Amino acid sequence: MSKEITSRKEDYAQWYNDLIIKGELADYSAVRGCMVIKPYGFALWENMRDVLDRMFKDTGHVNAYFPLFIPKSFLSKEAAHVEGFAKECAVVTHYRLKNDPDKEGVIVDPEAKLEEELIVRPTSETIIWNTYKTWIQSYRDLPLLVNQWANVVRWEMRTRLFLRTTEFLWQEGHTAHATQQEAVDETVKMLDVYADFVENWMALPVIKGVKTPNERFAGAIDTYCIETLMQDGKALQAGTSHFLGQNFAKAFDVTFSDSNNKLDYVWASSWGVSTRLVGALVMAHSDDDGLALPPRIAPLQVVIVPIYKGNDQKEMIDAAANDLVAQLRSAGIRVKYDNSDHTRPGWKFAQHELKGVPVRVAIGARDLQNNQAELARRDTKEKMTVSVEGLPRTIISLLEEIQTSMFNKALSYRDQHITPVDTWEEFERVLKEKGGFISAHWDGEPETETRIKELTKATIRCIPLNNKQEKGKCILTGKESEQRVLFAVAY
Numbered sequence: 001m002s003k004e005i006t007s008r009k010e011d012y013a014q015w016y017n018d019l020i021i022k023g024e025l026a027d028y029s030a031v032r033g034c035m036v037i038k039p040y041g042f043a044l045w046e047n048m049r050d051v052l053d054r055m056f057k058d059t060g061h062v063n064a065y066f067p068l069f070i071p072k073s074f075l076s077k078e079a080a081h082v083e084g085f086a087k088e089c090a091v092v093t094h095y096r097l098k099n100d101p102d103k104e105g106v107i108v109d110p111e112a113k114l115e116e117e118l119i120v121r122p123t124s125e126t127i128i129w130n131t132y133k134t135w136i137q138s139y140r141d142l143p144l145l146v147n148q149w150a151n152v153v154r155w156e157m158r159t160r161l162f163l164r165t166t167e168f169l170w171q172e173g174h175t176a177h178a179t180q181q182e183a184v185d186e187t188v189k190m191l192d193v194y195a196d197f198v199e200n201w202m203a204l205p206v207i208k209g210v211k212t213p214n215e216r217f218a219g220a221i222d223t224y225c226i227e228t229l230m231q232d233g234k235a236l237q238a239g240t241s242h243f244l245g246q247n248f249a250k251a252f253d254v255t256f257s258d259s260n261n262k263l264d265y266v267w268a269s270s271w272g273v274s275t276r277l278v279g280a281l282v283m284a285h286s287d288d289d290g291l292a293l294p295p296r297i298a299p300l301q302v303v304i305v306p307i308y309k310g311n312d313q314k315e316m317i318d319a320a321a322n323d324l325v326a327q328l329r330s331a332g333i334r335v336k337y338d339n340s341d342h343t344r345p346g347w348k349f350a351q352h353e354l355k356g357v358p359v360r361v362a363i364g365a366r367d368l369q370n371n372q373a374e375l376a377r378r379d380t381k382e383k384m385t386v387s388v389e390g391l392p393r394t395i396i397s398l399l400e401e402i403q404t405s406m407f408n409k410a411l412s413y414r415d416q417h418i419t420p421v422d423t424w425e426e427f428e429r430v431l432k433e434k435g436g437f438i439s440a441h442w443d444g445e446p447e448t449e450t451r452i453k454e455l456t457k458a459t460i461r462c463i464p465l466n467n468k469q470e471k472g473k474c475i476l477t478g479k480e481s482e483q484r485v486l487f488a489v490a491y
Contacts, residue, residue, distance in 0.1 A: 005354075007288045012232045013160075019282055020161045023291045023355050033159040033166030037275070040355065043299035045169065045275055049149065051201055051297065052171065052273070055193050061145040061173060066127050068151075069118040074126035077251040081125065084218020088154040090120040090166075120153040125219065125244070125270060128174045129252040136176060136266060138257045143186070144176040162279035163236075163491050170274035176266045178258065180245070183267035184222075187243040190271040191224045194239035202277065203294040203407035204228050204284050205414050206238060207437070207486065209462025214446050217270075221245040227461045227486070229414045230283040233435020235461050235488035238280055241271035279491075284410055285379075291356030292379055294406050295399040302328060302335040302395055303352045307345045307364035314339075317363050320388060324361070327392045333399070353378060358402050359395055379406055420484065424475050427487070431456055437488050441481035443474035452476055458487045 004022060006014040020026050025041030037045065053063070069092065075082045096112035099105075121127065128146070135141060149171050156166050173190060177183040195206050206226035216223045220242040228238045249255070249265040256266055285292040295301050304324060306317040321337045328335045338348050345362070352360055362374040373391060376383045379402050386394045417436025421427045430438055442448060442460065452475075453459050463485050472481045 005288060005290065008231065015288070016279075016283060017161065019286055019291055020279075023282075025278065025282070025291075026161050028161075031166075033156050035161050035165050037169075040299055041278065044278060044281075044293070044297065047297040047299065048197075048201070048277060049171070052193075052197055053147075053149070055197060056147050056171075056173065059145075059189065059193060061147045061175075063148060064146050065148050065150065066124050066131065068121055070121050070124075070127045072117045072119055074130060075119060077126065078219050078247060080247075081219035081251075085122045085154070088122050088156070090153045090155055092118040092120065121150070122152055122154045123270075123272075124148065124150070124152075124172055125174065125248055126252070129248040129254055129268070132174075132176055132266070133252055133254045136254055136256050139178050139259055142176055142178045142256060142266070143182060145173075145186075146175065147171055147173040160279075160491075162275055162282070164276075168275050170272050172272040173270060175269045176249075176254070177268070178256065178264075178266070180267050183245075183269050184243050187222070187224055187241045187269040187271070190269070191226065191239070191241040194241065194271070194273060195226050198226060198228065198238050198277070198280075199407065201294065201296045202281055202284075203296075203403055203410060204238070204280065205407065205411040207462065207464055209464040209467075209486065211240075211462060212446070212449060212460050212485075214449050215460065217242045219244060219247055220270075221247070224465075225462050227437075227488075228280055228284065229417060229436060229488075230280070230491070231413070232283070233417060233489075235437065235490040236276070236280050236283070237461070237490065238277060239271070239273040242269060244268040244270060285406055286356065290354030292406070293356035293358060295358040295403050298356065298358055299334065300336050300352075300355075300357045301333050301399055302359045302361060303348075303357045304335065304337045304361040304363060305345050305348045305352070306337075306339055307362060307367075309365070313365040316365065316368060320368055321363055324388075324391055328395065331392065331396055333396065349376075359398055361391065361395070377402055379409075418486075421475065422472065427475050428456065431458055431487075431489070435489065437461065437486045439484045439486055440475045441470075441472035441483075442485050443477050443479035443481055445477070445479075448474060448477055448479075452487070456489075458489050461486045461488050461490060 005018045008015045024038050027036045029036045094108045094112045096109040097106040098109040100107045151169050153167050156164055159165050175186050198204050198206050206228055208226055211223040222243040224241045226238045228236050230236055246265040248268055254266045255263050304321050308314045308317050325335050325337050358378050360376040367373050371388050372385050375386055419430050420439040467483050469483055474481050
């Protein structure tokens with residue numbers, strides 16, 4: 001099975017695509033730039049979504065849903081916002097088709113032109129804040145803590161499954177507050193929620209930081225982010241949380257009366273993660289044999305494969321396997337007994353390894369006679385023999401061990417690929433030979449940041465939170481600098 005997968009060293013991009021397709025996470029669609037998420041991939045996204053949804057609700061948020069279409073005039077109300085998204089917008093201009101009078105097929109009816117074009121949402125700040133104007137009247141209506149699970153469209157010229165597609169799934173939180181500090185606190189709190197999820201469920205270490213003005217979300221005062229590192233040394237932004245100030249409240253005239261009956265504009269935050277997290281998961285943990293999925297969010301945590309000859313052995317193994325399935329499911333473990341008889345055990349082993357199932361249990365007739373079974377863990381390929389009675393307890397413990405081990409492996413790789421440099425020559429050499437995050441001084445000028453990107457394709461991923469003050473010289477201009485920032489080439 002692994003022979004069908006391009007190795008990471010040979011072609012990392014093709015390796016990634018091979019895993020997505022052959023691991024049955026997604027497929028290409030007839031619509032350019034869009035993907036079909038297959039059942040196995042959607043089960044992975046559902047597990048992510050369900051955990052995040054619970055975390056959001058535990059922090060006081062509620063779900064709602066807002067329209068897919070946004071009047072064009074809404075986007076023009078916030079100047080930075082429209083400038084940031086104008087080149088990515090899909091526009092609906094007509095509302096009807098008709099039969100082509102000259103040939104087969106249909107054409108756009110020229111008489112069905114919309115009075116105002118509609119934008120297919122690239123993000124929902126404008127339509128939501130237009131709605132909030134009718135929801136918010138006084139301080140008693142605040143805070144308003146709303147999230148929506150939705151799809152968005154951002155017209156992309158170069159696409160890659162999960163990482164960058166024209167349409168993708170995500171959640172977007174949009175909150176309204178009475179004070180600036182409340183909105184800032186909300187922004188940071190949701191960044192911490194994302195970091196908690198990515199580290200403790202996806203087993204992927206993050207660096208929390210603030211974006212530079214060049215990299216900031218269009219229309220935000222500050223953008224906070226979590227940055228992760230992939231196995232090819234490139235960074236991937238896993239989530240963002242934005243302090244919007246009063247920008248959208250002013251654009252849509254959303255005001256409230258405070259406890260002293262004084263009128264003021266509402267303060268806001270927005271935050272989101274998307275199906276890009278699936279791509280991050282694949283690139284951070286998988287190997288040349290296929291996917292490697294952290295147990296806490298893997299669609300299947302355990303697969304049981306029987307090895308038998310004849311119906312007598314099959315019946316005996318079926319009984320033991322079904323008993324184990326019942327015990328594991330009662331403990332909340334997602335388990336499958338793969339007793340299909342049209343493929344051989346070796347093929348099943350390879351297939352479930354390719355799909356990243358964390359633990360495999362092989363039960364043979366001779367194993368049962370000896371009251372034992374073989375366990376194999378996907379992350380390290382280690383095998384062990386366990387008594388039948390001890391299987392449930394051992395599997396539950398092993399799943400947690402695998403989760404921790406995968407995080408520690410990714411953390412070790414990330415920490416080994418954070419390199420401080422002090423000169424431009426060092427910067428270029430490390431970027432070329434090692435990759436990863438480069439900790440270096442920057443003079444704070446947007447023009448310098450842009451020039452470094454033009455010369456190397458590396459961007460400032462973030463200014464880490466709680467960054468130490470350290471005087472130095474900018475690696476490009478030699479000007480004074482007060483702190484280091486993290487550079488990397490990114491997806």
